[in-house]
Amino acid sequence: MSPQVPATPFLAIDLPVLDANIERVAQWAHERQLALRPHVKTHKSPEIGHRQMEAGACGITVATIGEAEVFAQAGFDDVFIAYPLWLDGDRVARLRRLASAGTVRVGFDSVEAAQRLVGVGVEGIVEVDSGHHRSGVAPDAAGALAAAALEAGLPVAGVFTFPGHSYGPEVRLQAAADEASALAVAAAAMRAHGVEPTLISGGSSPSLAATGEGLTETRPGVYVFNDAQQWELGACSPDQIALTCHATVVSHAGGRLVLDAGSKVLGADKAPWASGSGRLLDHPQARIVLLSEHHAVADLGGEALPPLGSSVRVVPHHACNAVNLVDEFTVLSGGRLVGRWDVAARGMNA
Amino acid sequence: MSPQVPATPFLAIDLPVLDANIERVAQWAHERQLALRPHVKTHKSPEIGHRQMEAGACGITVATIGEAEVFAQAGFDDVFIAYPLWLDGDRVARLRRLASAGTVRVGFDSVEAAQRLVGVGVEGIVEVDSGHHRSGVAPDAAGALAAAALEAGLPVAGVFTFPGHSYGPEVRLQAAADEASALAVAAAAMRAHGVEPTLISGGSSPSLAATGEGLTETRPGVYVFNDAQQWELGACSPDQIALTCHATVVSHAGGRLVLDAGSKVLGADKAPWASGSGRLLDHPQARIVLLSEHHAVADLGGEALPPLGSSVRVVPHHACNAVNLVDEFTVLSGGRLVGRWDVAARGMNA
Incomplete structure (x- = not known):
């Protein structure tokens, strides 16, 4: 072992493999005419985020305001916080600061959370549950929620889901199908309530290759590294x-x-x-x-x-x-x- | 929520409960005439380590050289690295530096690892496997290993085990019995090889209350905080x-x-x-x-x-x-x- 590398244990990136992963998925998304908005919670590294942007990503996805702040500091100005934030305490001012410097979208799955996003300068994106059963409303409830949020004064950009139930043997195809179907139902429900979803966003690394029709954007994270x-x-x-x-x-x-x-x-x-x-x-x-x-x-x-x-x-x-x-x-x-x-x-x- | 506390999620310590946990186990060890050498990998905090010392701990246990360095910097000068370190690269110099400023003991479970500890200024402690099946030699092999290490030039202070198989329902009593028995067998084997184990060390938080006879020292970690x-x-x-x-x-x-x-x-x-x-x-x-x-x-x-x-x-x-x-x-x-x-x-x- 060369003396320059740290003492074990340490995390190492194989750079040619990283670059090939970034390029392959960027190419795939380009061919599918899907906007690629990688989830940077995987790597938490502006260096890697810049490589993803150079390969054609439209922006980044993060999970927290803190992650958004680190990446904003590094020049990223199009950020989706794919999380049902509850704005309290200094989170209001922090989010407003972020929104004043770029495009910031935030997930929500309740009217109460949407109301707290009003006037902060962000767009909301309705979260629907496509089968992972974590956060998100049922797809057919997306229309009423989007309309209520709009009524409260929150611009609503679209709908998103995380098909996290793709993490299991032999379920990747089904999870991708669930994702496409949930997003289609939700988009239709929004249109029925007079809200046009310009952004229809999904994506998980296991289900990526099987991504169905109807999405405008995908948000895989782990693909840059992969893992066991x-x-x-x-x-x-x-x-x-x-x-x-x-x-x-x-x-x-x-x-x-x-x-x-x-x-x-x-x-x-x-x-x-x-x-x-x-x-x-x-x-x-x-x-x-x-x-x-x-x-x-x-x-x-x-x-x-x-x-x-x-x-x-x-x-x-x-x-x-x-x-x-x-x-x-x-x-x-x-x-x-x-x-x-x-x-x-x-x-x-x- | 008061404005001084951070935004959620954050880890909070309930100070009176922490102090009571420290005091209760210190008192228990005192009554048992057991030296208490808490494993500080649980809290990684010199503030908490100082409280444990003030309550009567004889020194601290750590898992890595890096942890030992942080605590040495904060004034802790009696440290047991309860881990079968493999000394390579800059670990030799780092360990020597630690040993020059205090008492440092290091675990080993092979002659090869012991040889690398020779001349660094530390004492070795043979690790035996009492049932957790992670690292450590079989208890009856402790004598030959201790003798070989001594022969190679490493001072051998004693024997230790971690009864980690105490982490399961209804097994705490058995794990404590296994610990006492493994240490007794190992200590006898060492004496049979002409090595007097002045230090006979065990301990895990679940098995603590059932600690058997024959130990001189215990090294629980989690008890300061407890958890689910x-x-x-x-x-x-x-x-x-x-x-x-x-x-x-x-x-x-x-x-x-x-x-x-x-x-x-x-x-x-x-x-x-x-x-x-x-x-x-x-x-x-x-x-x-x-x-x-x-x-x-x-x-x-x-x-x-x-x-x-x-x-x-x-x-x-x-x-x-x-x-x-x-x-x-x-x-x-x-x-x-x-x-x-x-x-x-x-x-x-x-």
């Missing part, structure tokens, strides 16, 4: 994984591989259907079978163990939560260090 | 929970409570046996049934939903991973803001 979850769902191939955690073999206890990368750098996510808490990029049969805060125990499926002290590349289960644990990315190209990028919006939860 | 996991295991009562995430109700979608605290502030942990991804301190029947990065969806078991915009206190599933996501604690006493404490060792994974 996408790999296992078949939404990416291992050579499309741009983010790994470099870890050191610290023990062979019990005949297994013990690594110095735990949940405090990989994230503690593990979907119930996943075969492990992460994978090893260079050992496709391996699975992380036990993850604690500073240890990952990997089962290599009978393969000889890499020696103590050697370095391995761990693919986090969920890239977004891993990224939120570190202050910077180590950027590699062909294994050589080519940069360090700040995770500038790390921890911006509010 | 300890609550569910019966290792604490709700009035002993000192850490909560204050969250705002942003939606009532689907007739459930949607909060603005997701896995990026609560952590994504969920033990397979847990009834949810976290709980609500003031609604004991409630469970977080869906957790994504910025949303927690809670089922209140039929109770009326708190109104949109109201604030609720979420108990994270696992305090240690939640703490590692924020830069500071908001410290409250009787609901009033009394301080802000840095999570100074956040992200110190290396």
Whole structure:
């Protein structure tokens, strides 16, 4: 290991893979005549956001006002906060400041939340539930909600959904179909209430390739990096994984591989259907079978163990939560260090 | 909500509860004549570490050199790095620097790792596996390993284990018994090889109350805060929970409570046996049934939903991973803001 790179564990970006991921999805969206508005909560990095914009993104998606502020500071002036914000305390002034410097749209799923967005300078976008059952109204309720928001004085730009139920085996096609159908029902309901949805927005990385008709915009996030979850769902191939955690073999206890990368750098996510808490990029049969805060125990499926002290590349289960644990990315190209990028919006939860 | 406190979501400490937790366990250890060496990876805060020392702790436990450095900077000079470090790169110089300023002990579970600790100025402590099956040698192998390390030139202070298999329903007593038995076997094996273990160290928060005979030291971590996991295991009562995430109700979608605290502030942990991804301190029947990065969806078991915009206190599933996501604690006493404490060792994974 070269002396310039940090001590393990650290998150590394494979730059050529990152650029290929950005370009491939941008090209796909262009061919589909879909506006691409990547969710930057995945990478939290203006450097990567700029690359997405240069590849043709129309703007960015964020989850919080804090993320929007970091990206606004870095020059991003077209931001969708795809979250049902509840404006209280200093959030009113913060959002107004953002809206005075660019185009800001905000999700809502209640009249009460919409009323609080009035006069702040933002446009509202109705959130509908397409099957993930998190936030959002039922698609056929979108018309009445949009009309009530307009009546209250909030400009309503359109409708969005997150088909998060795409995160499971063999459900990606169905989730994409649910997304298209929910958005179509919602758009029709809005038109029936006299509100024209100019923006019809969906997107999740697993369901992306199967995106149906009728959307004007898509908001994938994880595709820039991919992760063990996408790999296992078949939404990416291992050579499309741009983010790994470099870890050191610290023990062979019990005949297994013990690594110095735990949940405090990989994230503690593990979907119930996943075969492990992460994978090893260079050992496709391996699975992380036990993850604690500073240890990952990997089962290599009978393969000889890499020696103590050697370095391995761990693919986090969920890239977004891993990224939120570190202050910077180590950027590699062909294994050589080519940069360090700040995770500038790390921890911006509010 | 008072204007001084931050926007939700934020992690808050209930100071009187924190102090009571520190005092209760210190008192218990004193009565048991057990040295108490709290694991500070839970709170990563020198302020809290100082309170533990004032209550009688003999020193601190950390997981990484980076954590040790932060606490050394704050005046802590008796540190056990309870981790099988693999010394490479600048870790040699960093550890030597730490050892020159205080007492530093380091875990090891292989001769190869022990050899790398020779001459750095630290004492080694053999790690044994008492049933958690992570790192550590079998207890009866501790004697040969200790002798080999001594032979290589490493002073060996004793033996330690982490009975992490205490994290499960109805297994706390068994894990405590396994811990005592593994340490006794290891200590005997070391004596049989001519190495006197002056330090016999164990401890996990769930198994703490059942700690068996023969230990000289205990290293619990979570007890300062407690969390949903300890609550569910019966290792604490709700009035002993000192850490909560204050969250705002942003939606009532689907007739459930949607909060603005997701896995990026609560952590994504969920033990397979847990009834949810976290709980609500003031609604004991409630469970977080869906957790994504910025949303927690809670089922209140039929109770009326708190109104949109109201604030609720979420108990994270696992305090240690939640703490590692924020830069500071908001410290409250009787609901009033009394301080802000840095999570100074956040992200110190290396």
